Amino acid sequence: MLILSTEKLPDECKRLLPNARDQFNEDDVPKADILMLWPLQAKVFLPKAKSVKAVQTFSAGVDDFPFSLLPKGVDVFSNAGAYSVSVAEHAFALIMTLAKGIGKRDRTFRPYPLTGVNLMVLGGGGGIGSEVARIGKMGFNMYVIGVSRSFKRPELFDEKHNISELKDIIGKADIIVDTLPLTKLTDGILNYDMLSRVKENAIIVNVGRGETVVEEDVYRLLKERKDVRFGTDVFWRKNGVEDFNSKLWELDNFTGTPHTGGAYGNDVVKTNAIIEACKNVYNYITSGKAENKVRIEDYL
Amino acid sequence: MLILSTEKLPDECKRLLPNARDQFNEDDVPKADILMLWPLQAKVFLPKAKSVKAVQTFSAGVDDFPFSLLPKGVDVFSNAGAYSVSVAEHAFALIMTLAKGIGKRDRTFRPYPLTGVNLMVLGGGGGIGSEVARIGKMGFNMYVIGVSRSFKRPELFDEKHNISELKDIIGKADIIVDTLPLTKLTDGILNYDMLSRVKENAIIVNVGRGETVVEEDVYRLLKERKDVRFGTDVFWRKNGVEDFNSKLWELDNFTGTPHTGGAYGNDVVKTNAIIEACKNVYNYITSGKAENKVRIEDYL
Numbered sequence: 001m002l003i004l005s006t007e008k009l010p011d012e013c014k015r016l017l018p019n020a021r022d023q024f025n026e027d028d029v030p031k032a033d034i035l036m037l038w039p040l041q042a043k044v045f046l047p048k049a050k051s052v053k054a055v056q057t058f059s060a061g062v063d064d065f066p067f068s069l070l071p072k073g074v075d076v077f078s079n080a081g082a083y084s085v086s087v088a089e090h091a092f093a094l095i096m097t098l099a100k101g102i103g104k105r106d107r108t109f110r111p112y113p114l115t116g117v118n119l120m121v122l123g124g125g126g127g128i129g130s131e132v133a134r135i136g137k138m139g140f141n142m143y144v145i146g147v148s149r150s151f152k153r154p155e156l157f158d159e160k161h162n163i164s165e166l167k168d169i170i171g172k173a174d175i176i177v178d179t180l181p182l183t184k185l186t187d188g189i190l191n192y193d194m195l196s197r198v199k200e201n202a203i204i205v206n207v208g209r210g211e212t213v214v215e216e217d218v219y220r221l222l223k224e225r226k227d228v229r230f231g232t233d234v235f236w237r238k239n240g241v242e243d244f245n246s247k248l249w250e251l252d253n254f255t256g257t258p259h260t261g262g263a264y265g266n267d268v269v270k271t272n273a274i275i276e277a278c279k280n281v282y283n284y285i286t287s288g289k290a291e292n293k294v295r296i297e298d299y300l
Numbered sequence: 301m302l303i304l305s306t307e308k309l310p311d312e313c314k315r316l317l318p319n320a321r322d323q324f325n326e327d328d329v330p331k332a333d334i335l336m337l338w339p340l341q342a343k344v345f346l347p348k349a350k351s352v353k354a355v356q357t358f359s360a361g362v363d364d365f366p367f368s369l370l371p372k373g374v375d376v377f378s379n380a381g382a383y384s385v386s387v388a389e390h391a392f393a394l395i396m397t398l399a400k401g402i403g404k405r406d407r408t409f410r411p412y413p414l415t416g417v418n419l420m421v422l423g424g425g426g427g428i429g430s431e432v433a434r435i436g437k438m439g440f441n442m443y444v445i446g447v448s449r450s451f452k453r454p455e456l457f458d459e460k461h462n463i464s465e466l467k468d469i470i471g472k473a474d475i476i477v478d479t480l481p482l483t484k485l486t487d488g489i490l491n492y493d494m495l496s497r498v499k500e501n502a503i504i505v506n507v508g509r510g511e512t513v514v515e516e517d518v519y520r521l522l523k524e525r526k527d528v529r530f531g532t533d534v535f536w537r538k539n540g541v542e543d544f545n546s547k548l549w550e551l552d553n554f555t556g557t558p559h560t561g562g563a564y565g566n567d568v569v570k571t572n573a574i575i576e577a578c579k580n581v582y583n584y585i586t587s588g589k590a591e592n593k594v595r596i597e598d599y600l
Contacts, residue, residue: 089414089440093400096393102531103403103555105544111560113568114389139439140389231402244405257400258407266411 003281004028004045005036007058010271013278017285020278034284036277039065046070054290056281058082058274060127060262061209063182064240067300076294077280080181081127082273083262087207087233088131090261091177092139094205094231097255099175112201115140120173122163122189123180123208125151132177133157145173163189170194175203182209183298192217198228206232207261215246222251229253233261303581304328304345305336307358310571313578317585320578334584336577339365346370354590356581358382358574360427360562361509363482364540367600376594377580380481381427382573383562387507387533388431390561391477392439394505394531397555399475412501418443420473422466422489423480423508425451432477433457445473463489470494475503482509483598492517498528506532507561515546522551529553533561 003020005013013020020036021028029048036056037045046052046069053074057065060080070076096102101109119136121129124146133156136142146157147166154160161169163185170176176198180186190204190213198204206213215236222230233256235242244258263270284290303320305313313320320336321328329348336356337345346352346369353374357365360380370376396402401409419436423429424446433456436442446457447466454460461469463485470476476498480486490504490513498504506513515536522530533556535542544558563570584590 085415086411086413089396090400090411093396093402096389097397097402100390100393100557101560102393102397102557105549105556105558107544107558107560107564109557109560111386111390111557111566113386113566115385135439139435244407249405255403256405257402257409257411258405260401260407260409260411264407266413268413 001034001285002028002032003034003036004032006038006041006045007036007274009278010275012275016278016282020281034281036281039063042066043069054281054284056277056284056290058263058277061181062294063209063211063299065294065299067296070296075290076296077284077290078292078294079273079277079280080292082276083269084127084131086266086269087128087179087261088135090233090257091128091132091179091205091207092135094207094233094255094257095175095177095203098203098205098229098231098253112203114142114175116142117174118143118145118172120145120147120170120176121157122147122166122176122178122212123186124148124157124160126179126181127152128179128207129177130156132179136175142175145169167194167197171197171199173199173202176205178204178206178208178212180208180212181298182211185298186212188212188214190214190218192220195221201227201229203229203231205230206234208234210234210236210242215248219248219251222248222253226253229255231255233257233259235259301334301585302328302332303334303336304332306338306341306345307336307574309578310575312575316578316582320581334581336581339363342366343369354581354584356577356584356590358563358577361481362594363509363511363599365594365599367596370596375590376596377584377590378592378594379573379577379580380592382576383569384427384431386563386566386569387428387479387561388435390533390557391428391432391479391505391507392435394507394533394555394557395475395477395503398503398505398529398531398553412503414442414475415440416442417474418445418472420445420447420470420476421457422447422463422476422478422512423486424448424457424460426479426481427452428479428507429477430456432479436475442475445469467494467497471497471499473502474499476505478504478506478508478512480508480512481598482511485598486512488512488514490514490518492520495521501527501529503529503531505530506534508534510534510536510542515548519548519551522548522553526553529555531555533557533559535559 099112119142125148130153145159248254399412419442425448430453445459548554
């Protein structure tokens, strides 16, 4: 059982996975049973990995993974949940900056109350979504509406909906947090038609993937409706690379961060995320029951 | 029993206090038993209020109240607690904006984790301080250190200290929230000597009164220590008027808002605060037991 990792493995990983190597050369790849890597790295490794049985990503999102190169029967496991606390905090930081007008020097800005308002979490069943719901409920007594395919922590939600109902219920939310993965189903789901249904003074925050929102459409909405505010940590890719330049930065009712909510910004977060990936591989090997098995049909 | 109010009273106040008038002329003041007003208005009304037995302020802070004009035996009641939820939310908005670098476009900023860190609340026993502690504990599992004379909700604090111990313990805090009223004791308490003891990467936020921090000293600290971040909703008075201009705005490790955390920014917050003041006057009249009796010796 040979496991190859493109990231240096912390000691806890080495204890769990004594057969894992974080230093290896090209000749080792055809013998590998399990690959641990970032999605874009799979383009290089997958064609050479003739014995591979499973792939574990370090990232939570796998929309960059080259699923077309994946041999039949090879499972991919994402690292969903590994960044939940950090990204959920980040989502609330975006919400609160927009709600309270932090950094605005003139007194024309009217802060917006948070306690008790309606919080809608898109992708509310996942790791990040559940933690966003928890902070909303425990910290600010919010009424929490979840929109998701499944719910890891259903007790945190006052209402649970399927994403097919979004059009009919999006107008109920004071605050909308997008934690969606980018799949065929979610690509561009927040388009002009959907966005224009939001409540007066709505705050929309994206910590999922840029492309779940249509950039032109949210720009148009923010120009037309000064009451709506939008914040994002994730941006739209140009030639496959996330581009933090956006004309949204010109707008007064926008704020953002250049994808620093997860591992990028913090070594502790990154190390913990790698350990989570190792635990999942350990469970896969010992019990065959790993978490976050990717539904490949959502992407291909 | 004649009650005069300088603010228009909501219906709930009129039910509680049928003898209260929010429209009156100068001749009514000498007959008033109770005055409801903002602290600075007392300068005009107190000298004429020959029958006054008690004064209820609409504001939580009474540092602007002209205590030297107060006849002996007249009690002053503040409206402490009436803005707690709104101001505590605002404190967290300042913390989170600074912790996560919201609005910074370049990727050099490293976000700072919030969950599980040490939160120190100065004035932690009061209404705002208790609500800050609650959000920290419930929302972000923080270890909460209270520094206060008394504690309304002691169960929210992992440690409780008197303000005389501040010098010895301030270095334990990752986040410091100043909710202090401005009194003889707290004036300039966060001076250079005190501020220079803060932990690496500390975030300091002031939602109490500007003058509890020494403006020059915090400016010096932020220049010397780029790791420390400071946010404030309250500014320093010049000629008795809070002046939102400050050279702190030039600094990258500073952010603020022009005292919009309380009633200024939100009509609902203001109306609810007036109702709180009316309830307190009602309790004073019916049972003699009103809350937030001001210790005049703290100010004179």
